[in-house]
Amino acid sequence: MVDDQLSRVFAALADPTRRDIVARLAVGDATVGQLAEPYDVSVQAVSKHIKVLADAGLVSQGRDAQRRPCHLEAEVFDLMTKWIERYRQQAQERYERLDAVLAEMRGDEQPANPRHQQGAAS
Amino acid sequence: MVDDQLSRVFAALADPTRRDIVARLAVGDATVGQLAEPYDVSVQAVSKHIKVLADAGLVSQGRDAQRRPCHLEAEVFDLMTKWIERYRQQAQERYERLDAVLAEMRGDEQPANPRHQQGAAS
DNA sequence: CATTTATTCAACCATTTGGTTGACAACGGC
DNA sequence: GCCGTTGTCAACCAAATGGTTGAATAAATG
Numbered sequence: 646m647v648d649d650q651l652s653r654v655f656a657a658l659a660d661p662t663r664r665d666i667v668a669r670l671a672v673g674d675a676t677v678g679q680l681a682e683p684y685d686v687s688v689q690a691v692s693k694h695i696k697v698l699a700d701a702g703l704v705s706q707g708r709d710a711q712r713r714p715c716h717l718e719a720e721v722f723d724l725m726t727k728w729i730e731r732y733r734q735q736a737q738e739r740y741e742r743l744d745a746v747l748a749e750m751r752g753d754e755q756p757a758n759p760r761h762q763q764g765a766a767s
Numbered sequence: 768m769v770d771d772q773l774s775r776v777f778a779a780l781a782d783p784t785r786r787d788i789v790a791r792l793a794v795g796d797a798t799v800g801q802l803a804e805p806y807d808v809s810v811q812a813v814s815k816h817i818k819v820l821a822d823a824g825l826v827s828q829g830r831d832a833q834r835r836p837c838h839l840e841a842e843v844f845d846l847m848t849k850w851i852e853r854y855r856q857q858a859q860e861r862y863e864r865l866d867a868v869l870a871e872m873r874g875d876e877q878p879a880n881p882r883h884q885q886g887a888a889s
Numbered sequence: 890c891a892t893t894t895a896t897t898c899a900a901c902c903a904t905t906t907g908g909t910t911g912a913c914a915a916c917g918g919c
Numbered sequence: 920g921c922c923g924t925t926g927t928c929a930a931c932c933a934a935a936t937g938g939t940t941g942a943a944t945a946a947a948t949g
Binding site for chain 1: 782
């Protein structure tokens with residue numbers, strides 16, 4: 646495991662079973678047994694999946710007698726969303742600047758419109 | 768490799784080196800050699816990383832003589848963003864409904880703060 | 890044509906991952 | 920106090936991952 650949180654979150658969601666578990670926890674909290682029920686793998690395997698999600702900070706577990714209800718921690722999603730948005734937007738701005746350059750090369754210039762050059766914001 | 772695209776995209780971004788490569792491609796296209804230069808791993812290792820990103824649809828490669836310039840395909844990010852947003856929002860709405868119920872139980876019909884309250888989480 | 894440059898392919902190795910089974914701990918209900 | 924239930928821990932295994940080195944391909948350059 647690559648040890649930083651963002652890596653753990655991405656890695657956790659790289660497995661369809663785990664994404665499925667997240668999807669179901671978005672609807673409501675559930676115990677390990679309830680989560681394991683739909684799959685034909687062992688409860689232990691699902692327990693491991695939940696551990697991976699918990700280590701990534703995506704899920705927390707409470708206690709109710711011998712049960713350990715799982716709860717989705719949706720805030721961690723922001724970590725990913727921010728990372729993604731940052732580079733998506735950065736790439737998009739680059740395309741816009743490229744478009745502007747190409748337009749200018751065509752003699753199709755708009756010299757009085759500086760709004761396209763929003764600095765590459767790091 | 769878990770074979771569906773979403774899994775491949777998440778898995779691709781679970782590695783810090785690959786996220787770094789994406790970050791640099793967001794600034795501008797680059798050849799494999801240029802991308803490999805900052806790291807002290809072999810060029811072959813970086814070539815493999817790029818293959819993983821390409822298989823996920825995050826990167827495409829063109830040809831310029833013997834060079835193969837890499838280009839970030841930012842649209843694929845939307846796939847992730849949509850998945851994430853869907854369940855983040857779903858969970859958020861659930862908390863809001865829960866808050867509403869709790870408020871009603873307290874006889875507190877107009878909660879001043881409609882946001883989810885952290886305190887209740889385990 | 891031979892060489893250098895840029896990249897990938899192939900084989901190999903260590904580590905991680907996702908699964909298994911078996912044992913064990915913690916708790917509620919007789 | 921002894922079962923059944925719920926979940927985790929431990930050991931193990933096959934497959935995937937990320938790295939290595941060495942050879943092969945492809946294209947510009949002398």
